[in-house]
Amino acid sequence: MSEIKSTHLIHHPYQAPQEFESPQAPIYKASTVIFPSVQAMKDRRWQDKSAYTYGLHGTPSTFALEEKLATLEGGTYCSLMPSGLSAIAHVNLAFLHAGDHVLVPDNAYSPNISMLKHLLSNFGITAMRYDPMSLTDFSAKLNERTRLVWLEAAGSVTMEFPDLVGLCKATQAHNARHAPSGRRPSLIALDNTWGAGLAFNAFELGVDVTVHALTKYPSGGGDVLMGSVVSKELAIAQALSQAHMHLGTGVGPHDVDAILKGLQSMVLRYEAQDRAARFLAHALMRESAFAEILHPALPHAIGHAHWKALCVTSQKPEGLAAGIFSVVFKPEYSQHRVEAFCDRLKLFQIGYSWGGPMSLVLPYDIGAMRECSSAPWRDQHVVRLCIGLEDPQDLLDDLRQALKAL
Ligand SMILES: Cc1ncc(COP(=O)(O)O)c(C=O)c1O
Structure with missing residues (x-):
């Protein structure tokens, strides 16, 4: 019996025929991505979605899912995270600096409130809860250090539906008043899990960023955790993908495949x-x-x-x-x-x-x-x-x- 070397099994010359079509897209798995040359490796940029550099920064499977989610929510750019809560954390970490202030609805998904209160407070960030049904309370709590405003509709458990348009307008008016001082404006982030991109279009209301716990409707199976952040502006998307790169929060190819299938129904x-x-x-x-x-x-x-x-x-x-x-x-x-x-x-x-x-x-x-x-x-x-x-x-x-x- 001839000796089979592991090298033969790894570098086997067989190439499967390329012409193959079936209803579901293939699952692309990668940590390592192979470059044809050193020059090609040097020329590629991980932010550029027309090519691949490393599994963490995208595969054809993750790019396809991101594109579908951006379309679903009426945005342009999308990043995937390993859970809905992780997606929320990316927004907090990408846009809040030491000394900043963030507003969160009193009936928000409570782990976001806990993260702000117990983790981000260690980094000099202050969070304040507002009554989601009172524009007066909300406006009174906006201050010159407010850099992020969270919205959620409907509210967690008690299901109150806030005036999203009014909350966006109040934030935009606040930003306009503070624009001459050169301060960073306050970003508006919506937890869009309840609406799922179907009940209403958040970006038409003035929202800057949507977070979606794909664990819920997009998965539909009760068996996969994943989250996404969608935005319309390039600068916002870049800040998010920078945070994503620093944090190294990749998603698994089989989970991506499960969400791609879930989206179809x-x-x-x-x-x-x-x-x-x-x-x-x-x-x-x-x-x-x-x-x-x-x-x-x-x-x-x-x-x-x-x-x-x-x-x-x-x-x-x-x-x-x-x-x-x-x-x-x-x-x-x-x-x-x-x-x-x-x-x-x-x-x-x-x-x-x-x-x-x-x-x-x-x-x-x-x-x-x-x-x-x-x-x-x-x-x-x-x-x-x-x-x-x-x-x-x-x-x-x-x-x-x-x-x-x-
Ligand atoms: C409104 C809302 N946002 C975010 C999340 C977090 O999603 P995940 O469970 O994927 O972390 C949940 C989970 O229950 C939720 O209800």
């Missing part, structure tokens, strides 16, 4: 989960256990008019909303009974995240999450329901049997 899933969530929200309004159903498409919801102004269009007269909402129990329901309700659900599973095939439930202590005194539902038991792809009537039967057992 995302519009259908988003709309189906929206329909199911609204069917359930309306049905639960008739249940006596609940004081309130928190969904921005319901006419009584806080910020309903802002939701309607952005998310209802002539093509979508019913409007669009993510398939997620919360219920507020009446005060006579103790924490113990509310947790028993969650435990008794059979189809709804107890777990974090949303946008996947399986419906999820979680109880929240709003009092512990909010700082602004004006925040609603601080003293009540709130349960968030994330609607999956199960049959909506089966989900309603599940909720009813758990309520009955209470």
Whole structure:
């Protein structure tokens, strides 16, 4: 038997035929990228997306996903990060310097608030929470050191829909007032995970940067973590990719492939989960256990008019909303009974995240999450329901049997 050397197996001369087409794009895997010559290696720049330098800076798979996400969100440039929270961190790190001030809504995704409060404070950055439903409170908290303003619509768990247009305009007016001093303007960043680039176009409102937890709707499987940051201006995109390069936060090729596949069915899933969530929200309004159903498409919801102004269009007269909402129990329901309700659900599973095939439930202590005194539902038991792809009537039967057992 002839001796097979490892060199033969690594540098084998066989070339597979190039002509090959199938419905899904191939998965490009690389840490190392091969250059044809030293000169070619020297000439390539990692920022230039017409060529490749190292896996961290892009492969055909990551470039394709970035391009699709930029189109989805109405932006131009996109960078991928290993989770939604990592994408948020890149925005904070790319645009905040020591001495800067950042504003964050009181009902923002709480790990962003924790990052600002417990990590970035170590670098001389001060964060302040604002009431997302009060332009007066927001404007009063903008100051000459404010360099970043976070927006989120709808708000985390309590689902208030803020006046995004008003918040952008107030920030732009503030920037214009301070322009003669030569100070860096305050950037407007929106956590766009709820809208997913489908419910409204953030860049038309004056937003500079959108963050998307691709873990939710783009993945759709509840099995992949990834995040993206999209922008329209080259200088903003360059600052982000510089931070990305320094931090070395690459994404894995199989996860990129999973998100590319998820995107193909995302519009259908988003709309189906929206329909199911609204069917359930309306049905639960008739249940006596609940004081309130928190969904921005319901006419009584806080910020309903802002939701309607952005998310209802002539093509979508019913409007669009993510398939997620919360219920507020009446005060006579103790924490113990509310947790028993969650435990008794059979189809709804107890777990974090949303946008996947399986419906999820979680109880929240709003009092512990909010700082602004004006925040609603601080003293009540709130349960968030994330609607999956199960049959909506089966989900309603599940909720009813758990309520009955209470
Ligand atoms: C609104 C929002 N933004 C960001 C994230 C973070 O995403 P990830 O779980 O991918 O870190 C989440 C996760 O739940 C979220 O709900």
